[in-house]
Amino acid sequence: MSYLFEETPQYALNKIAKSVPLDSKLVSTASPLPNTKTPGFSPIYRNDYSPNKLINVPYPGLDTLYKLFDAAAAAFPDKPCLGKRIKNPDGTFGKYVFETYGTIRQRRNNFGSGIFFILQNNPYRLVDSPAHAKLKYDPTNKNLDNESFILTIFSHNRPEWSICDITSAAYSITNTALYDTLGPDTSKYILNLTESPIVVCSKEKIEKLIDLKKSNPEELRNLICLVSMDELTTEDSYLRNYAHENHITLFDMRQVEKLGEINPLEPNEPTPDSVFTITFTSGTTGAHPKGVVLTHRNAVSGVTFLFSNFFGHFNSIFYSFLPLAHIYERAVIQFALTTGAAIGFPQGPSPLTLLEDIKVLKPDTLALVPRVLTKLEAGIKAQTINNDAKPLLQSIFTKAINYKMQEQAKKENEHTNPSLFVYDRLLNSLRKKVGLDNVLAITTGSAPISSSTIKFLKASLNIGLAQGYGLSESFAGMMGSSKFDAESTSCGPVSVTTEIKLKDLPEMGYTADDEEGPRGELLLRGPQIFKEYYKNPEETAKAIDEDGWFHTGDVARIDSEGKVSIIDRAKNFFKLAQGEYVTPEKIEGLYLSKFPYLAQLYVHGDSKESFLVGIVGLDPTTAAQYIHARFRDKIVKKEDIVEFFKTPRNKKVLLQDMNKSVGGVLQGFEKLHNIVVDFDPLTVENEVITPTMKIRRPVAVKFFAQQFSDMYAEGSLIKDTNGKL
Template sequence: MEFDQTLKDSSQELADLQKNSLVQLVNEDLKFLKLKNELAKYEFRSKEYLRALVGAMPLTMHVPYRRYLKSQAVAIKGMEAKPGYSAVFRNSFSPDFLVSCVDSSLATGFDLFNLAVECYPDNDCLGERVLDEVTGEWSDHYVFESYRQIQARSRNLGSGIMTVVNLKRHATLNTGGFIVSLLSVNRKEWLIADLACQCYALTNTALYETLGAKTSEYILNFTESPVLVLSRSNLYKILSLLPSLPSLNTLICMDDISTQELHELNNTLLPVKRNAKGENISVLTFKQVERIGAASNLALIPPRPSSVYTISFTSGTTGVPKGVEVLHSHLAAGVTFALTSFRIPTYKKGKQLHDMCFLPLAHIFERMIASYGLSIGTGFGFLHKADPAVLVEDLKVLKPDILCLVPRVMTKFEAGIKNSLHAETMSNLAKNVANNILEKKQERFSAHGGPDHSILNNVVFHKVLIDRIRENLGLENADFFVMGSAPISKDTLLFMKSALDMGMRQGYGLTETFAGVTLSEPHERDAGSCGGMGVTTECRLRSVPEMNYDAEHDLKGELQLRGYQVFERYYKDKEQTKKAFDREGWFCTGDIASIDTKGRISIIDRVKNFFKLAQGEYIAPEKIENLYLSSCPYLTQIFVHGDSLKTFLVAVIGLDLDILGPVLHRRIPALHGTHGVQLVHVLNSNKEFRKELIIIINRFAKNLQGFEKIHNIYIEIEPLKVADDTITPTLKVKRVNAFKRFRKSIDRMYEEGSLIKSEKL
């Protein structure tokens, strides 16, 4: 009876998804009548039909594009504005219903990848540069395994994980229900492990190399994960944690390990032989587990749409990460959003595409991009070593068609191009020609939308400058950039669009929405927004009167989301889940957005007192301020400020000069004889003196990560006063008022830059 009920529930689940599928939209909406007729030659909903439908995307190819640009999202009838809220907005392609998936037969990541294998079995899937052990040189090309090969490997690995873990737990070999953890930089084994989990309806979670051992320990114990798939570089770190990991019984190393070292690991170096449950602990290699899986050959256990695909942990303001449960239905909706939005040039349709899997797979942005790419036969390359500095070197080898970046990397590209154009080795004539071309391009893109098809551009500008810039970055095959994670300067967008003659697409999304739910169009004249809502999600704005945002009348307020990409719960956290949603089921993002006349969204502020820096890291300023004040005896006040277009924090500080004065006099002899207001003035006037002071202060901030530490300062004896309305009587910083009060000083600090380090990629 229980099995029959499961089948009934599953059938109902799929039937509900089909009602709102992309297939249904194309079949019923007259806007897409031409596409419907083109697909009529295939059996409805057959594999051939679905392949043709996916190949016909995005939806913008089947409507008058200029008309769409003017109305990308629309207010929905019957869901008009009401006191405290804006109207509800949906994508103009699908105003009557939100789209759930491509088709109910493609309602999970497992379904989508298997269709890609059927359609593109011999396509490049996952590739890497190979090291020649004799010469020590890396190959000048990427070596790929095909979709068919990766499918076989992932099924063997999944079968092996099920076998090993269940033998240790004395359970039947097909028993699921446990969580697989991953700890590694991006590499093909990471994605093979992810696909392996999908083969057996196993949930996985990613640990963060950058957040340290304590966070890894917390996640492993919170999820009670019995198995960890990790790189060799992390193996010995985890071994030291084993005594405090009661559930872990299996470590699977992605790298090959010699028989002798493996023997020593399992017989000598393990600090404990059994976990708290009495299960044997062992270290195995990735290939060993694949061989075990091939031998046991367990039957596949495909996930349902309601199965949890991954638990993606986000950093919270309290320091304890929250685990977002991402279901397979969220993944399927996210891929559908990407398919209906990303535009592959017509001449590349059906051809092999490549993408550099560069952004961390531990973050949701790259997970979404990987899921999309693995659904359409894209080949993913990986950096040949775990160092972002080799990105351009590897791009030149791979020559990707698609590239997804965060703004910080884009600004590095911008700086590199500008530096090369002002190099001493470049003649004045060449510099003038290059600058003139870029000025003409920027003037053109500022005045007109759409790609530049002019003869001057194609015959002159490309041959003289643009093609050389593209080749120097390995981007000669790239058609557009996709950016997310943090806002990016409009000036950077315009410069890069001009220098590369390429579309720039900026999206908005969160871990709670399986990354992007909006995406700007690539060649808009008035660039800078995140585009209109995608077809899977709807939004509205909530007024925030305390911040002077009126959603009902001005279309500015807190962005609220609902739809097929929006998560349902945080893992084992009912309290935070309840806080995240309002009574009508809207997810409250905490982001302040505006919606323009075209229905496009721009993120302009945060409701809560935390924000992102340009590299995508969340900052909780109150936590940082409290830590500085509680750890550093020289500080009396501190107001930490960050800008989402910058990569570092600045601060306005108050000092106890009676304590600090003697310390500074010893460290900086030139300050002898200066005291009080005079000392403050000298410090503010001399950046080398301030640099020394920042180093002193930051030595007390041992519990902060690098991006949480202050990089430049402005000093007063008592900068924050109740009389100035910059702090409350209980000494809490009034951030909006403090920013207004110190705006000029903050601008000067950012113009001056970080005083403690040069930025790295």
């Protein structure tokens, strides 16, 4: 369609900028649609901001990631876009240096053009490969008749990662990602399944990838090109030779961009239905990961959700901390690019540079996960309310934090931070010391988090903290709480992009007619929700029903305002010998939220046994404090603490304290009767948790089989002779 007068990208983004943030009260509730309740299900809920329709674009015409970034690049060509810290000669890192939106757009065009050049002229291109038949530039196709080839990205967070994403969007290339914790077998599986011809990676991954093809020449026959994000020098000639020996061409990114500059191609604009990415979920079953197929429509809907819950401003500063291989961070970065943000990246792959980097970058917002926040909470507590070495400081901060928590918990303060002049100055100084002085709010998602952690951090840092919910299948978040939610227990209402309902789970005791509000398995539908798993119709059919509802497997409760709390996981329950059903995720969450000395917990039951056992991971920052307070003993070394809790007497005291903390919340059969104590027993390396910290229960039950057997042989530590707790 052609127009006599067209709105410029600057006009569109300026209009959005003047309209955000939305009044949080307008999007903070959801309601059931009339006459939508059916047997076995709750009514359908929609956000009260738009009950009559779902919204999937932030502004008319901005319906692909390509259009969103191009609008930002046209509106803010000279604004900083992607930045990194320059390494000094002494090995330290200096200030952040940024390239502008205009520069990144030009690099995008050069890189996209160069990718097609090196693939179409590749000497190892196979004439009999259907995957290699896709290595063509066809701007008339719009990625509808023919699928794109798959470009694979493999590195830690860095500007080049985002350039790959931006380029993929502009040239209708579908991409996917590998990450270290997948391991070589899963990486081989993904490269084979996608028939990916090209991997763009950091230099240290190159040799491993060539090794992988050398060991699997037939399965990885389609892999014919590697592009290093780092410059290749004459010293790297052995890598080029090794690559050619295994029918792979090797370039660095600047070479590809130069070839693209010499052989330019205009962006091959995608449609909303073009596939943007295939994100492989790490999975909790131990089987091969499933590839979630996500279109530009899904992605732009995700950006639209973030606009509806936006509490910042345009041209802000973001820090890209969470792994870009996971959809949570990718959604955040796509949103940041739309708003003209300056995005700073970490020094390298280590997460330990977080606080050092943000002190230099001074971001406005942070997207973090519960594990990072609980460590931050423990560190702040050690310096403030648990600082026995400085009683005066301890007393002052305890009063300030407790009073701030009390005021923030009032319903009338749900959409604003109550001003407490004297205490605010003290708490703001603490926030500045941590390096968060410019941060307006923190968002968290991907895993459950204790409400006590949210309340403490909101108060101690005098900051907003919003909890969201989303999945790979929903292009990350599709609901989010107010950043000053009074109770800090929910993920907020469903957003304007999606509708939800709950499915009864009578075998678990959850129904839509429960007294405390509808409870059941959470079902999602709308433009933000994926349509299929890659080359996996069987799993797609299991996940999406005939009416288009995606069954998440998460158990939710919806309150009177339409706010959603995730309370359990469907199918993760088992029956004990006495016939009682137990849901371990609910139990784990309660112990972790009520007993602050735990960092990890895995609850296990057996149908032949009458009680539960558990694998306990102590919090390394507070374990010594607990031992000193409870046992009047001073033990600092981790290995000594583990030995300390191998003694049945000491282990029993710890277990009694854990059970006391969950008091009347859990029934007797839901409490732990024996435990094994360690630090970080659940790791990605031993494959019992996913990179997003979800427990892979089928794997974990085998991994800890001997410990479970030993605990059941030892018996309950807390029953008296009559079998009572």
